[in-house]
Amino acid sequence: MRYRLDLGYLGTNYHGWQRQPNAHTVQAEVENALCTLLRCPVDLVGAGRTDTGVHALGYAAHFDYNGAIDSPAKFCHALNGILPGSIAIHSLTEVDGDFHARFSATSRQYIYLISREKNPFLAPLAYQYTAALDFAKLEASACLLEETSDFASFCKAGSDQGTTICRVTTARWTQEGGVWKFSITADRFLRNMVRALVGSMLQVSCGHWSLARFKQAIDAQDRSLAGPSAEPQGLFLASIGYPHPYPSTTPYPALPTGIQP
Incomplete structure (x- = not known):
């Protein structure tokens, strides 16, 4: 059985x-x-x-x-x-x-948390990034991902993925108090993909890159042209979708505010 x-x-x-x-x-x-x-x-x-x-x-x-x-x-x-x-x-x-x-599995959802202030209680659960960021630029960067199909620039070098094509259905940033959250859902993900995406979007948000530079990194299909991977502690595999009659996974119910997907 x-x-x-x-x-x-x-x-x-x-x-x-x-x-x-x-x-x-x-x-x-x-x-x-x-x-x-x-x-x-x-x-x-x-x-x-x-x-x-x-x-x-x-x-x-x-x-x-x-x-x-x-x-x-x-x-x-x-x-x-x-x-x-x-x-x-x-x-x-x-x-x-x-x-x-x-x-x-037909889909997976990941979330990534950034704490905008030093918080020892969130330290194991969120990337503590207190430097200047522009939330509107993060939102604009996320919008580009729903228009993208090939994520080769955000795949860990040396990974044997077969294909780097992923269908992203949602990608968005939200703010909940001092926690900024990135949510992304796709049919599949490449190794290290979400952390590489977050690291690249942070390059735009802090002013090191323009939005056009981020788009160039996407189109190049070259990991060396994308940004560094964000720290692992902010990343959560939030849920997994399955076809009928199997239900999607649901997150553990007792979570701190801001962590629920």
Whole structure:
């Protein structure tokens, strides 16, 4: 039988989602907890990678188990009791065998948070950028992304992505008090893409680049001409969309104001 896990995690102390030798990862933590409860090895398949220090609000994974889990709510409660406080299981549901946490996904939403003042309580969750910025320029930069199809300039060098074409459906900046938030939804994302986009838009906002220069960086399809990647702690994988009858993931409900997507 195949089961889907929905979860969220604080990525500060992890080397990303994907299991790696000699590295502390979210996938390894959850697999170990599942193995303890189910008393057998578990191969957990996640919706995709997240980089070191990056967080997830609404993440999905699946695993196969030759048995029935009679009470998903009790199972989740027990699983949360084993896992560290930085990982929270939202739900467990039985799904058809053709469901795939990664390949069945039709969209993903990321958010990036910038704290405009020094705030020790937001430090693990937002990039603390207190230099002068122009919010209107950020908004204008984001508008260009919905008109873009090839994001090669914002893909980590050396990545084997197959294609650099992504269909962005929404890209916008909002302000909520001292937190500025960038939200972007697309059918797929390239490795390091969101952080590279934010870093490039900050070049426009602080006056180092014109909007035309940002457009040139997009059109060049050359990573060396785009801006530096923004810091990882401000990035969240917010939600993942799936086709009917599977619901999209939903963010963990108890979040500080300004972090909800």
